[in-house]
Amino acid sequence: MIPRRLETSIRAALQRSPSVALIGPRQVGKTTIALNIAEGAPSVYLDLESRLDLEKVRDIHLFHSQNSDKLIVMDEVQRLPELFQELRGIIDQERRKGHKTGQFLFLGSASLDLLQQSGESLAGRITYIELYPVDALEYGGDKYDRLNELWLRGGFPESLLADTESNSLQWRRDFIKTYLERDIPQFGPRIPAETLERFWTMLAHNQGAVLNASHLGRNLEISGVTIGRYLDLMVDLLLIRRLKPWTFNIGKRLVRSPKIYVRDSGIVHALLNIGSYNQLLGHPVVGGSWEGFVIENILSVAPAGMQAFYYGTPGGAEIDLILEFSADEKWAIEIKRSSSPSLSKGFHIACQDVNPQKRYVVYAGTDRFTLTDNVTAISLAELMRELLQV
Known part of the structure; x- marks a missing residue:
């Protein structure tokens, strides 16, 4: 596995923002990074291309109430755009309780699609980060x-x-x-x-x-x-x-x-x-x-x-x-x-x-x-x- 420089930036973003969207094309390494981050803290991972995981978040309020003490990672989140409107209320509710950061990590394979869906609902509550393919510094490009x-x-x-x-x-x-x-x-x-x-x-x-x-x-x-x-x-x-x-x-x-x-x-x-x-x-x-x-x-x-x-x-x-x-x-x-x-x-x-x-x-x-x-x-x-x- 090639260590990705951006992992440190994502961890830092989760320390200051209630939600982070990691955007990049398929197979670029988003899931690997998310699972690395999830290993270090209580978390739950959902792949929204899985029918079972998709059903789990149909009632996102119930799912969150059962996992409110965990980082919730949602992969291919653009498959459920209506989710973002509901998440706004959940994030605001958690803020009032003093839980202000590190609640959600979203992974998405489409830029504008994801930005529009989340941006309208989560303005001021989300940080966007784009993951590029492996670059020259990560792969020893001096050689x-x-x-x-x-x-x-x-x-x-x-x-x-x-x-x-x-x-x-x-x-x-x-x-x-x-x-x-x-x-x-x-x-x-x-x-x-x-x-x-x-x-x-x-x-x-x-x-x-x-x-x-x-x-x-x-x-x-x-x-x-x-x-x-x-x-x-x-x-x-x-x-x-x-x-x-x-x-x-x-x-x-x-x-x-x-x-x-x-x-x-x-x-x-x-x-x-x-x-x-x-x-x-x-x-x-x-x-x-x-x-x-x-x-x-x-x-x-x-x-x-x-x-x-x-x-x-x-x-x-x-x-x-x-x-x-x-x-x-x-x-x-x-x-x-x-x-x-x-x-x-x-x-x-x-x-x-x-x-x-x-x-x-x-x-x-x-x-x-x-x-x-x-x-x-x-x-x-x-x-x-x-x-x-x-």
């Missing part, structure tokens, strides 16, 4: 081989820890199939699994590309509006990242459509039938895959309140990632797969437009050194450690 293995297999623990490359790839194929045939239909309109798989695969082929809904729609023979609906659903399920453009008014024409990334690199490779590191290096997606991998790892350690963007102009000025901590603090990050990075003129022009306080190029090496124009070349792991100190 070149370990970093490449994480990039190839992705961060879902069962894929990452599989005993062979073929078993890892098969796990990811099964993961994709399960989402297409069972999980996605639970959350959205009935979408043919074959159509959705083609859509997902097209996004993988175009990893890191600026969204062109009309082009995608023509290829799938559906409307751009329908593409937008599919994309919204997969963003809500934490499978796709929509990276917004930085569009502060600087008197220039800017690219205003988002960039789209399949969030886990291992899922990208499974969708494209890439089963080995050598196959990955020879595939046209290698640059986009590395870029998406680095972005997800960086955002996994980003401080609360930070916003992420990319910057682009029709003339070619571009920054792969802008981290905006405040109106006065921005970092510009360029991402290169090369072990001897060089920067394009477009990056320097973009930095003149954006005026970031720090400029980095994340590359495949381990040394830290300064390039021209106050740009620091840095490894992914070192930049992640720096962000954890912000």
